Amino acid sequence: MARRSSLYKNARQFGHAQEFLAAEYLRGYGLKLIQCNYQCRVGEIDLIMIDSCRVLVFVEVRFRRSGRFGTAIDSITREKQRKIRRTASHFLISYPQFSNRICRFDVIGISPSQLSGGLHYEWIKRAFE
Incomplete structure (x- = not known):
């Protein structure tokens, strides 16, 4: 049981690290962080930000080790979209x-960059309605 708990903790810490990186990336484009990891009984939203036009932006962060199983947007099912909308x-x-x-x-997808060895960010505005 301790091992499963440890794996969950590490996965959660990894997820929070990706959300931090995504928030920093979006701040570079002028967005301001309102809240990170907003949770309610319906679900969770990774980042809530405001852009330079004062639009409230709900951001789902996805890390992809490779594009073998699709893009970040491909990983967000209709059910996940529904949960995000209800949480919003x-x-x-x-x-x-x-x-x-x-x-x-x-949606912001983060993946290892094949060229630089760093990270590649794919920011999809208005990913769904």
Whole structure:
């Protein structure tokens, strides 16, 4: 049991590290972080940010070790999209100061770069509605 707990903890830490990298990447494009890992009974949203046009952006972060199984957007099923939308609705009800904002759903994929040995970011704005 300790081993499973350890694996879960490591996977969770890895996920948080990817979310941090994604937030830093998006900050470089002028987005401001409102909240990280917003959770409610419906689900979780990795990043909630505001862009330079004051649009509220709900961001799903995906790490892909390779493109063998598709892109970041390919990994977000209709059910996952539905959960993200419902969680976003919960956020807007819980934080009424944001309820009049235009909203969008973005996906950011992070993968190892074959060329540089660093990381490659794929930012998909308006990935779904």
